[in-house]
Amino acid sequence: MKHEFVFDKSPFANYHAPTILATKENLLVAFFAGECEGSSDVGIWLSKKQQNVWHSPKLIATDNFP
Numbered sequence: 001m002k003h004e005f006v007f008d009k010s011p012f013a014n015y016h017a018p019t020i021l022a023t024k025e026n027l028l029v030a031f032f033a034g035e036c037e038g039s040s041d042v043g044i045w046l047s048k049k050q051q052n053v054w055h056s057p058k059l060i061a062t063d064n065f066p
Contacts, residue, residue, distance in 0.1 A: 006047045026050045
């Protein structure tokens with residue numbers, strides 16, 4: 001087992017509920033992030049580890065109902 005940070009700086013104020021998935025090629029970490037729970041900017045973000053390097057988190061889903 002190894003302990004490490006997925007990212008140093010984040011483009012969001014808060015994040016929680018991470019989920020980790022190991023594939024044959026990489027590790028994936030998905031989590032909720034945004035200003036605060038219930039805010040319109042909350043979405044699901046994904047970070048990928050390839051060739052032993054974590055890539056910056058990317059926003060992959062939002063739920064912006066009017």
